Amino acid sequence: MERESVCVLGGGSTKYGKLDDSISDITLQASVGAIESAGIEPKEIEAGYISNVFGVADKQVHLGPVVMSNLGISECPSLSIESACGSGSVSFREAFANVAAGFYDAVLVTGTEKVTHTGTDWTTTYFSYCSDFFYEGQAGASFPGLFASMARAYLHEFNATEEDLASVAVKNHENGVLNPKAHLRKKISIDDVMNSAVVASPLKLYDCCPFSDGASSVILCNEKFAKEHSKDYVKVIGSGRGGSPAALQGREQLTTIPSTKIAAAAAYKMAGITAKDVDFAEVHDCFTVAEVVDSEDLGFFEKGTGATAARNGETKLNGSISINPSGGLKSKGHPIGATGVGQVVEVYEQLTGKSGERTVNDAKIGLTQNFGATGASCAVHVFESV
Amino acid sequence: MCLKVCKLSAKPEFIEAAKAGNILARKCTKCSEILLATVYYCRSCGSKEFEDTILKGTGKVVTYTIMTVPPAGFEELAPYAWVVMELDDSGIRVSGFLGKIPTPEDLPIETPVKITGFDERGIVLEKL
Numbered sequence: 366m367e368r369e370s371v372c373v374l375g376g377g378s379t380k381y382g383k384l385d386d387s388i389s390d391i392t393l394q395a396s397v398g399a400i401e402s403a404g405i406e407p408k409e410i411e412a413g414y415i416s417n418v419f420g421v422a423d424k425q426v427h428l429g430p431v432v433m434s435n436l437g438i439s440e441c442p443s444l445s446i447e448s449a450c451g452s453g454s455v456s457f458r459e460a461f462a463n464v465a466a467g468f469y470d471a472v473l474v475t476g477t478e479k480v481t482h483t484g485t486d487w488t489t490t491y492f493s494y495c496s497d498f499f500y501e502g503q504a505g506a507s508f509p510g511l512f513a514s515m516a517r518a519y520l521h522e523f524n525a526t527e528e529d530l531a532s533v534a535v536k537n538h539e540n541g542v543l544n545p546k547a548h549l550r551k552k553i554s555i556d557d558v559m560n561s562a563v564v565a566s567p568l569k570l571y572d573c574c575p576f577s578d579g580a581s582s583v584i585l586c587n588e589k590f591a592k593e594h595s596k597d598y599v600k601v602i603g604s605g606r607g608g609s610p611a612a613l614q615g616r617e618q619l620t621t622i623p624s625t626k627i628a629a630a631a632a633y634k635m636a637g638i639t640a641k642d643v644d645f646a647e648v649h650d651c652f653t654v655a656e657v658v659d660s661e662d663l664g665f666f667e668k669g670t671g672a673t674a675a676r677n678g679e680t681k682l683n684g685s686i687s688i689n690p691s692g693g694l695k696s697k698g699h700p701i702g703a704t705g706v707g708q709v710v711e712v713y714e715q716l717t718g719k720s721g722e723r724t725v726n727d728a729k730i731g732l733t734q735n736f737g738a739t740g741a742s743c744a745v746h747v748f749e750s751v
Numbered sequence: 752m753c754l755k756v757c758k759l760s761a762k763p764e765f766i767e768a769a770k771a772g773n774i775l776a777r778k779c780t781k782c783s784e785i786l787l788a789t790v791y792y793c794r795s796c797g798s799k800e801f802e803d804t805i806l807k808g809t810g811k812v813v814t815y816t817i818m819t820v821p822p823a824g825f826e827e828l829a830p831y832a833w834v835v836m837e838l839d840d841s842g843i844r845v846s847g848f849l850g851k852i853p854t855p856e857d858l859p860i861e862t863p864v865k866i867t868g869f870d871e872r873g874i875v876l877e878k879l
Contacts, residue, residue, distance in 0.1 A: 490823040499762070499789065504848040504873030505818055505825045506833040513816035514835060521814070521860055565816040566855055614835050614844040619814055 368465040372591040372598040373748065374584040375403025376710035381579035381698030382548040388423040388479035389431045395580035395703075396432055396475045399710075403584040404595050407436040410584075411469040413443030416456035416476040417702035419491055420445070423479040432475065443473075449495035450651060451737030452476060453581070453705020454744035460585050461604050461746075471586035476706035479578045488576045492701075495738045497612035509573050509652065511613060511739050513565035516654035518619035520567065525657075525672035527567055531558035532676045533653040534571050534695055540682055541692025543723035548577045548698030558653075572653040577698030581707035597717040599731075603638070603747030605631025611741045620669075622740030625662035629734070632745040633664075636730075640664030643747070644728040645687035645715065647708035649736050650694050656680075659734055660688060663745070687725045690715065705735035705744065716750040761788040769869035772808045774838060774845055777801035785841050808866030809879065810838040812859075817852055824871070834876055836864050847874030 377398015379391045386394070392415065400407055413429050420426040429443025448455040453476035460474045480488050493502035501511060519525060535555055541547035558571040591598040607627025610616050616623065633639060640663055648663065650656035657671040665686050666674045674680060680688035691697045691711040694704060712731035714720040725731075729750050736743035758764070761775065765788045768775035775788040781798040785806075792799050815834040818825065825831070832852035837844050847866065852858050863879035 485820075486823055486826075489820065493822045500846050500873065501833075502822065503871075504833055504846060505821060505828065505831060506816070506846070507818065507820065507822050509820065510816040510818050510833050514814045514833065517816065517855075517860070518814040562819075563817075564820045565818050568816075612846065614846045619835070 369467050370588040371461050371464045371601045372586055372588050373601065373709060373713045374405070374586050374591050374595060374598045375399050376583045376713040377402050378546055378581040378707055378710050379579050380546045381577045381700055383481045384479065384578040388420055388425050388477055389428060391479065391578065391580040392428055392432050392475055392477040393435050395477065395582040396436060396473055399473065399475070399582035399584050405471065405584060407438045409471055410438060410441055410473045412463065412472045413441060414456045414460040414472060414474045415443060415445045416452035416706065417445055417478060418447050418449060418452055419478065419480050422483050422491065428477065448742050449737030450649070450699070450701040451705060451735050451742050451744060452702045453707065454733060454735035454746065455606070455705070455742065457705060457709060457746065458604055458606055458744045461601055464585055464587055470590045471584060473582065474585055474706055475580060475582035476703035477580035478700035478702040481576055481578050485576065500612045500614060507565060509568050510565040512652040512654055513568040514613060515619050515658065515739070516567050516652070519654055519657065522620055523669040523672065528555055528559065529672035529676045530572060530653040530657065531555045533650065533656045534558050536675065536681050537650060537689050537693040537695040540690050540723055541696025543721065544692045544697055547692045547696050548575050549696045568652055568654070574651050574694040574699040577700045579698060579700035579703050579707070581703045581710045583706060583709050583713060598751060599713055599716040600749045600751060601746060602749045603632035603636030605629060605635065606744045607631070609741050611738070613739055620658060622658055622662055622736065622743065624736060624740050624743035625659060625734060625745065628743045628745040629663050632747050636747040638730065638747065642730055643686065643732045644730050645690055645725040646732040646734065647691060647711050648688055648693070648734045650689060651699060653695070656688065656693065663732070663734060682723060683726055690720070690723045690725050705733070708733040708735055709746070712748045716748060759791060765789055766869045768805060769808070769866055769874050772866050774806040774808055774843065774866065776804045776806050776841065776843060778804045785843060787843065787845065806838050806841050806843060808838070810836045810864060812862045812864055813837050813844060814860065815858060817855065832858055834864065836876065845874060847876045848872040849876040
């Protein structure tokens, strides 16, 4: 089947952090941002894809019709998609598939989350429901705990130290300082990470991304529609999804995420590129160890060398491969339903000259990787500037 | 014992076995793959014909964390370990709760552990 060429036409985000507005308000704010950035009218949107996990915590599920009604297009069909922390990229993928298949010319893809008002204890507990609860959450494992178990396996298996992992946090905070919408905009040092409170050993507070509120939105359309509206668009040239055993105990190796490898292989194949062609990547660094594992699973570094590469500065802004120029989940923040869409907003801004001080020089190809839970589900997308 | 095609949800039986210190597994009659009893189709060959197998709940620590910021319900139990262990006989991995572990020195990787029960903390482990 001949596919439509699919483009990201505009992007908008709220600030990430502790927000006072309700989930329906921030969802609307990001959506309006994307619509205005794209230079389109709401009535040109043919479908809405909303990604969200814990709307119930802010007394609003079925967010699609609420947002569509407030955009003046209540007749427009919409749906909500939940895939834990990977909800945004999965929703983006479904939107991509529908535009690629020719069902719609233009759609709205908005990710959103509002959890900080529930407090750390309850947020930690809610998030544990994203694990394979019978074996993990029920037995007292939080998400920091699950990734800490992966970190311990990584440190045991490879020549890497807790300081190497800390260097990921330091780098992402450096980038986040340059991002006006980031949640944690402050420089930190290796010592700050090493001296922060242990959350789940060997991970410390500064190895962990924050709980954030926030919403991000993009307009996805076919190329004909894009050309008619703006010169500022980027092409989606690769899309892949994959799965892993839901529980860590079901995986032969604890230092790799199978779904990332499957999704990346599919996305690279569709795009006709290899990892070497990628200029920058927004990856899922919910914990420092996750970025190290991602950077290996995506093919940027050999297995077991990602931590050393991070320590040596290869993943810094305008290093050999810029990873998380936005600041990543670690510094930009992690409103879990929004994160996957927020990564696409960053790539759109990078490839259309809208990313200011954090711009990756001469970038042509950007990648996003966003997973759910400990990588039980994952989507990878590849984008090219026009 | 199941009759060729196993019960769809074997969690009650799995929990009963864990309370007795064992793991209820299923051995695929077609390809001999051994899987936890909470699985319904074989991941290797797709068959759903199994024989129940009781595995002894002893093994070694593969990896773990020590939880100091616990989820709700575990506040009084911290610091405790959440452990992925590999069973001695089959290489099957299961995970569970292991109490009273304050520092990593208390639980080196490959420490022998055993299943001692199942309660509101899921599978409960102890050091051997």
